[in-house]
Amino acid sequence: MSEEHYLELCDNPVQFENASSVNNVFFDEANKQVFAVRSGGATGVVVKGPDDKSSVAFRMDDKGEVKCIKFSFGNKILAVQRTSKSVEFINFIPDLLHLEYSQECKTKNASILGFCWTSWNEIVFITDQGIEFYQVLPDKRSLKLQKSQSINVNWYMYCPVTSVILLSTTVQGNVLQPFFFKNGTMSKMSKFEIELPIVPKPAKLSLSERDIAMVTIYGQLYVRYLKHHSRTLNNPGAEVILYHLPRDGTCKKMHVLKLNTTGKFALNVVDNLVVVHHQSSQTSMIFDIKLRDTEGTLNIHQPVLPARSIHPYKIPLTGPAAVTTPTPVPCELYSSTWSVFQPDIIISASEVLNGSDKGNLSVIATVFDKLNQVYKEYLEAEQSYPVAGETGQSRGNPAQKRPVRTQAVIDQSDMYTHVLSVFTEKKDVSHKFIIAVLMEYIRSLNQFQITVQHYLYELVLKTLVHHNLFYMLHQFLQYHVLSDSKPLACLLLSLESTYPPAHQLSLDMLKRLSMSNDEIVEVLLSKQQVLGALRFIRGVGGHDNISARKFLDAARQTREEMLFYTIFRFFEQRNQRLRGSPHFTPGEHCEEHVAYFKHIFGGEALMKLTAS
Secondary structure (H helix, E strand, O other): OOHHHHHHHOOOOEEOOOOOOOOEEEEEOOOOEEEEEEOOOEEEEEEEOOOHHHOEEEEEEOOOOOOEEEEOHHHOEEEEEOOOOEEEEEEOOOOOOOOEEEEEOOOOOOOEEEEEEEEOOEEEEEEOOEEEEEEEEOOOOEEEEEEEEEOOOOOEEEEOOOOEEEEEEOOOOOEEEEEEEEOOEEEEOOOEEOOOOOOOOOOOOOOOHHHEEEEEEOOEEEEEEEEOOOOOOOOOOOEEEEEEOOOOOOOEEEEEEEOOOOOOEEEEEEOOEEEEEEOOOOEEEEEOOOOOOOOOOOEEEOOOOOOEOOOOOEEOOOOOOOOOOOOOEEOOOOOOOOEEEOOOEEEEOOOOOOOOOOOOHHHHHHHHHHHHHHHHHHHHHHHOOOOOOOOOOEOOEOOOOOOOOOOOOOOHHHHHHHHHHHHOOOOOOOHHHHHHHHHHHHHHHHHOOOOOOHHHHHHHHHHHHHOOOHHHHHHHHHOOOOOOOHHHHHHHHOOOOOOOHHHHHHHHHHHHOOOOHHHHHHHHHHOOOHHHHHHHHHHOOOOOOOOHHHHHHHHHHOOOHHHHHHHHHHHHHHHHHHHOOOOOOHHHOOHHHHHHHHHHHOHHHOOOOOOO
C-alpha cells in the first residue's frame, strides 16, 4: 500500500498534544472541531475547525470542570455541560449579547449523559432516563421543549450525517433504539437487537460502545458491530457485522466481514470501502460490500485483497535547498496512539518535534511544505464553493456541499493549538531552535501564499519576550518579518513595562494599519493604557479637543487612584489654560468625576482658580 493510499485511509487526521496548560481536549465529530480547554481564573477555550473561518478563541467564567462543549452548526450558539443536571448556552450571533443562559433536564432525578446539536438552534439532551428535544431561542435566551421520550439509557452515539441518535438499552446494552431528527421533528425508529457472542455460563457479556459505530456506505446507513468471539471456544476470529438501518422499516443484519484473526482493530470507511487496521500484525484489510458471493439476505465477505501492510513512509532529509543527508526519518504506522473517529478520521499523538531526537530544520521544513501544499489545495477548492449561511440556505433549499477532503488537511489552527504552542514550552529545546521552527512554518505559509493568522505572529512575539530577545523582536518588527495587525499591536502595548520601546512600536504599527488618531486612542484606552493614550494625543497635537470625560472614565476603570489624580489634574490645567478656570463646564458632564475626586482626595485638592 503506497504513501498516497495511507493519506487517504487516514483522512483528516488531527494532532493531539498534552500540554501542561490544557486541562481537557474535546472532539466534536459533527462539526469536526477540536476544543482545547484551559482553566485557571477564567476558562480559556481554543476551537479548531476544518478551516480558519470556523476557528475561534474565547474565555468563559470558570464555573467548574467542563464535561462537554460543542458549537451548533455555523458556530452560532455554544453549549457547555459542567454538571449532570444542566447545560449552559452562550450566543455567538452578531448583535446578540454574549450572556450565558442555561437549561436543566426536565426529567426528575435524571442525569445528562451528553447532548447533540441537530441544527443550528435545535439540541437533544440524552439522559440516563431518556431524551429531550429542545428548540433554542437565542434572542430570548431560553429553550423550548419540543418532544421527549422516556427510556433507560446506558450510552448513546450520534451520526451527524444522517441525524440519527442511537441509544443503548436493557441490562446487557444490546437492544438499540434509534431516533431520527429532521426539520424540528423527532421520529422514533424501530428498535433492534445486536447478537452478542456466546460465552460459557455463568459469564455474561454486555455491548460496549467501543464496538459500535454508525457509518454510511453507498448512501445507506449501517450500524457497524465489531464482534469478538470468546477465547475459550473454537475461535473463528473477529467479525465486523453490518446492520442495515433504514429510515422506515426494521433493522436487519445484512453483511458479515470475516477478519479471520483476533486482537485490536481500528476501522474506517473511505470511498465506501471498509478498511480494517490490525495493530499487532500491522496490516490492513479492505472490504467492499457490493462484491457479493451470494444473493441471500446475509452476505458473507472476505477481504478483497490479502491483508497488506501500509507501505513504510520515510520523510526524506531534504529541505528547500535540496540539502541531503544519509538517514530518512520513518513515520510510525499502526501506532498505539491512534484514536479512530467515524467515518474517516484518525487522530495520532506522534509528531516530528516530540521526543529527544529532534529532526533537523531541513526535515521540518519539508514536513511543513508537504502539509501546506495540501492545505493550499484544499483552501482553493473550498473557495469555489459558497459558505453555508451566505447562500440563503433553508430547509427547502439546502446549501451546496463543501468539497470532501480526500487527503489529510492540517491547517494553521491545528499547528498552533496542538504543535507549535506546546513546542514553545519545551524546556529541553534551545530557544534559537524554537524560533527557527516558528519562522520556518511562517515561511512555508508565505511560500504557498496562505495568509498567516495573527496568532502565529503573537506566538513568535511571546517567545522572543520570554527569552528576553528584544533586539531580535525589534528587528522582526522593523523589517516587517511579523506582519502588522491590531491584535499584535495590542500585545505590544502590554509589553511596555517590560520593554519600553514596545509602546512606540505599537503606535507605529497602528499608524501603518491606517487607523485614525481617534481610533488609536480608543485602542489604547480599551487596553487601559490611559497615560499612553494621553501621551499619544499630545504628541499629535490633539489634546485640546479630546473628551475629558472619556479619559476620566477610563482612569476610573483602572481603579488606580493616583492615575485618576494625574488625569484629573491634567484636564484641570487644560481648562485653566484654555478658559482661565480649572473648573469643568456643564457640557463636559464631569460632575460625577469631580465628586469622586473630592471623595478620595478632599475638596481642598481641587485646583484653585488663578488670575489670568
